[in-house]
Amino acid sequence: MSFFIGSSAKVTQFVVKLISVLSPLFVGISVIALTAPTQLAQSESDRGTWRTAAPMPTKRTEVAAAAVDGKIYVVGGFEKPSFGNMMNFAITPSVEMYDPVTDRWTSKAPLPVGLHHVGIGVVDRRLYVIGGYTKSGLSVWDPVATVHAYDPATDRWTERASMPTARGALSVTEDEGKLYAIGGYDRKANTSAVEVYDPARNVWTIGASLPTPRDHLATATVHGKVYAIGGRIDGDYSRNLAVVERYDPPTDRWTRVSNLPTARSGITTAVAEGIIYVMGGEGSDGTFNQNEAYDPVGDRWQGMAPLPTARHGLGSAVIQGRIYVISGGPTPGGSFSDLNEVFIPPSVTTSKAD
Numbered sequence: 001m002s003f004f005i006g007s008s009a010k011v012t013q014f015v016v017k018l019i020s021v022l023s024p025l026f027v028g029i030s031v032i033a034l035t036a037p038t039q040l041a042q043s044e045s046d047r048g049t050w051r052t053a054a055p056m057p058t059k060r061t062e063v064a065a066a067a068v069d070g071k072i073y074v075v076g077g078f079e080k081p082s083f084g085n086m087m088n089f090a091i092t093p094s095v096e097m098y099d100p101v102t103d104r105w106t107s108k109a110p111l112p113v114g115l116h117h118v119g120i121g122v123v124d125r126r127l128y129v130i131g132g133y134t135k136s137g138l139s140v141w142d143p144v145a146t147v148h149a150y151d152p153a154t155d156r157w158t159e160r161a162s163m164p165t166a167r168g169a170l171s172v173t174e175d176e177g178k179l180y181a182i183g184g185y186d187r188k189a190n191t192s193a194v195e196v197y198d199p200a201r202n203v204w205t206i207g208a209s210l211p212t213p214r215d216h217l218a219t220a221t222v223h224g225k226v227y228a229i230g231g232r233i234d235g236d237y238s239r240n241l242a243v244v245e246r247y248d249p250p251t252d253r254w255t256r257v258s259n260l261p262t263a264r265s266g267i268t269t270a271v272a273e274g275i276i277y278v279m280g281g282e283g284s285d286g287t288f289n290q291n292e293a294y295d296p297v298g299d300r301w302q303g304m305a306p307l308p309t310a311r312h313g314l315g316s317a318v319i320q321g322r323i324y325v326i327s328g329g330p331t332p333g334g335s336f337s338d339l340n341e342v343f344i345p346p347s348v349t350t351s352k353a354d
Contacts, residue, residue: 047305048291048345053324054103055338057096061329064120065268065315066127068152072098072317073108074326075129076115080336088114089140095150098326098340100319109155111148116140117216119172120315121179123199126151128160130181130197133168143168143186147197161202165193169215169235173226175249180207182228185215185235194247208252212243216265220276222296224249227257229278229294232265237332238284240265244294258299262290266312270323273347277304279325282312282332291343308341321348 056074063077079085079092091114097106111129118132127150136142145166149158163181170184170191179197183190194207210228217231226247233239242263246255264281267288271277275295281288289310293302307325314328323343329335 046346047303048343050305050308051342051344052308053100053340053342054098054105055340056098056327057105057107057338058092058094059336059338060092060094060327061311061334061336062116062313063315063327064118064129065317065324065326066120066122067317067319068122068125068127070100070319071152072100072319072324072326073127073150073152074098074315075120075127076111076118076132077313077327078116078334078336089135091116091135091140097152098324100322100324108152109150109157112157112159113146115144117168117170119170119181119184121172121174123174123177123179125153126199128172128179128197128199130163130172130179131167131170131184141168141187143184149199160199161197161204163195163197163204164206165191165195167191167193167215171217171219171228173219173221175221175224175226178249180219180221180226180247180249182219182226183210183214183217183231187235190214190234207249208247208254211245211254211256212241214241214243214265216267217241218267218269218278220269220271222271222274222276225296227276227294227296229269229276230260230264230267230281237265237282240281240283246296257296258294258301260294261292261301261303262288264288264290268314268316268325268328270316270318270325272318272321272323272345275345277323277343277345279307279316279323279343280311280314280328282329284332286310287312287330287332293345304345305343309337309339311335311337311339314339321345 093111115132145162147160167184190213192209192213214231242259267281287310289307311328
């Protein structure tokens with residue numbers, strides 16, 4: 001009996017010591033369990049958030065989009081085929097305007113001709129639609145060099161001086177009141193053309209060639225530097241590129257910078273708070289929902305909250321820090337949507353919470 005009494009005392013002392021040793025561990029586990037969801041939520045918040053806005057009146061793909069005076073204009077592309085657009089092979093001249101304040105769409109004066117795979121830019125509250133493809137005979141792939149200018153104040157289009165090189169699947173970006181038309185495809189080969197349009201003088205000049213000729217790329221301008229991002233070789237989305245090249249207009253020189261994390265084409269870009277966001281795209285395995293952000297200052301990429309709906313041939317525009325990602329095809333090739341999904345970057349989310 002004395003054995004059991006002695007053993008009980010020793011066991012008690014052992015248990016007390018064991019608890020004193022293990023209690024910090026249990027507390028740590030408890031802290032981890034309590035803080036993990038908070039850290040996860042913070043991590044998700046750092047990647048931005050999405051919401052849905054009013055869908056576009058028509059389902060389209062291969063559109064272009066730009067913002068003027070707080071309104072978003074979606075131009076051209078292919079409409080979902082119907083008896084009404086069969087004669088034009090579904091190429092549309094449609095222009096639809098979205099007002100984020102009222103969450104409503106309005107039809108505007110159509111393009112003078114149906115176009116798809118155009119470049120688009122804005123200077124002095126006017127919208128410029130550059131290049132693209134149109135219908136010619138039984139083909140929908142006739143490259144053009146035209147420039148159509150739209151004045152939202154009058155709802156009218158005028159034709160301006162054509163760019164030197166006819167091409168579609170190019171990209172256009174603005175810097176210091178000039179529009180840079182970069183890359184593209186003339187249906188025979190990629191072009192390295194960098195042609196610069198001055199709307200004030202209605203003239204074109206030639207810039208240093210794009211080091212990596214490609215089509216279905218995207219461009220953006222941050223702090224006076226022009227970035228050419230992603231794309232594909234000779235219209236083949238099984239040959240997507242991750243290359244990113246930076247152009248300095250004053251020196252007329254290109255420099256290679258960090259690659260896009262996900263090689264893709266048929267993408268859209270938008271700039272918010274000095275960060276370039278690259279969204280969507282297509283490849284041989286399907287469409288992309290990737291949303292990757294580039295910080296030009298640090299030359300770094302970061303994955304952000306993915307597109308709710310993967311698609312290519314989409315357009316985007318920024319209003320008050322929010323990125324409206326509109327239309328595009330959910331599957332590679334000829335597919336269509338009326339989607340209007342809005343990305344709220346982390347900086348906007350934080351400032352709103354504050």
